[in-house]
Amino acid sequence: MAKDKFENALEKLEDIVRKMESGDMPLDEALRSFEEGIKSIRFCAAKLEEAERRVEMLLGKEDSLQVKRFEGDRSDGR
C-alpha cells in the first residue's frame, strides 16, 4: 500500500516542520527529526518522479483475464 506510505510520509514531514518551527526541540531530537524529514522528502519525491504511465485494457472474465495495451491513449493528449 504505497499510497498510504506517501500520505503518511507527507503528514510526518508536516509534523516535523511544525515541531521544528515551534523552536523548543532539543538539539539531538532536532537532528534526528531532520534526518527523518530528509528521508520522507526523498520517498515522496521518488513517488512523484515522472515515469511513462501504462494505459491498458482488461478483457475476458475472472478465470481468463487478459491485459492488452490500450491503443486509444497515443492519439490523445497531444
Add this chain to the structure above:
Amino acid sequence: MNDILTVSQLNNNIKILLEERFDFVLVEGEVSNLRRPQSGHIYFTLKDDKSQIKAVFFHKFGTYQRRTDFELEEGLKVLCRARLNVYLPRGEYQLVVESVEPLGVGALQKAFEQLKAKLFAEGLFEERHKKAIPFLPEKIGVVTSPTGAVIRDILNITKRRFPMADILIAPVRVQGNDAAPEIIQALRNLQSYGAVDVIVIARGGGSLEDIAPFNDEALAREIFRSSIPVVSAVGHETDFTICDFVADLRAPTPSAAAELIVPESMELIAKINILKQRMIAGYYRCQKDRRNKIAGLQERLKDPRRFLINLKINLDDLKERLRSSFDHEKQNLNNELQQLQLRLLHQNPARKISERKILLKNIQKDLFNNLSGRLAALKERLRKNSAVLESLNPLGVLQRGYSITRSMESGMIIRQAADLSIGEDVNIQLARGNFNAKIEKIYQE
C-alpha cells in the same frame, strides 16, 4: 352455417377461435380500475384513448417484477405479455397477463424511486459503509466505453494532473440491456485482477432511459460488495443514479472524477519543496537558538561573589532596620505607659469618698431639721383639732340639759314637730340614760 346454436355452443366456438388466434399477444396500454382482492391476483383494465380490455394477473405467475423492481399503479403505462381467455359462464373475454414491464419516463422514474427507497432502507447508502478514496493511487481501474469523449477526458486529465498512475480500462457498453451485466462483470474482473487502488465507473450524460443500466439493482449490490473503493461518475451534475448513491464517492461528471481521484502532482512537488525549505530553516534556527541560550547562560553564570556581597549588604540593612524598629517600638510603649499612669492618678477614689461624706452629712442635717419642724407642726394641729372636737361632742351639749329625740320606727333624729305623729313611740336620750315616750299632742309652730 344456418344451424341453430345454443348460447353455450356459440361461446364455445368463440372461445376456440379467439384462444387459438390470440394464444400470445403483446399489448401496451394504461392501467386503470386496479384491484387486489385477498386472493393475491391482480385485476385491472388496460386501456388507451379509444378502447379498453379487462385483464387479470394471476398471482402464481408472479413474474412481473422480474425486469424492474416496480409495483403496478393506477395510470401507469405498461407493456403486457398475455394470452386471451374467454370466460364461458359470462361470455366475456379478458387478457391473462404473464408479465408486465413499465413503459415511458414516468414508469422508469417510478422504478428508480422504488429501488432507491428499498436500498436506502437496507442501509446500502450509509456513510459508515463508504471506503476512503486513496490519496495517491498507483493503478486506477476505469469502467466505461473504450471509445468516446468520457475515456478521453479521463485519460487527459489524469495525465495532466498526475502522470504517474497507471490506468486499467475495463471496456463495457454503457447503454442498453447488456450494459448492467457487463459493468458487473467488469467490476469483478478488476477485483480479481488485483493491484487496482480505485475504480471509476463513468458515463456521459443522457436521458433517463440512457442511464437506466446505472439504476440496476444487481449492479448496485455489486458496487456495495466491492473490496476496492468505487467512484461513480455517471451523467451530468444534475443526474443522480443508484450507482451514485451506493458508490464510495460520487463525482458530478467523469472529468470531475478524474480530478477527485488523483492529486495535482505539481502542487504536491511544490508543497514538498516548501516543506523542505521550512524544515532546513527550522533546523538552523533551532541550532541558533541553542547557541544564544548557552551564551546567555554563560553570562549569568559568571559572578557568584557579587551575588554574595549583595546578600551581605542586604543582611546589614535588615539588621539596622530591625534594631531601629525595635527602639522605636520601645519608646512608644513607654509613652503609652506614662499616659496611663497619669490617667489612673486622676481616677483616685479617696477624693471622691471625702466629697461624698460631706454630702451625706449635709443630707442628714437637712433630714433632721425637716423632721423636727414637721413634728412640732403636727402636734400643734392635733391640739387645735382636739379643742374643736371637744366643742362638737354631743354629749357636751346634753350635759347642758339638751336631749335628742329619735323615732323608734326609723331611728331618725327628730328635728321638727311636723315629723311626728300622734301615738308614735320615740326614744329620748339624755346626758345620762334614755327613755321611751309616746306622742300625745303636737304643737305646730
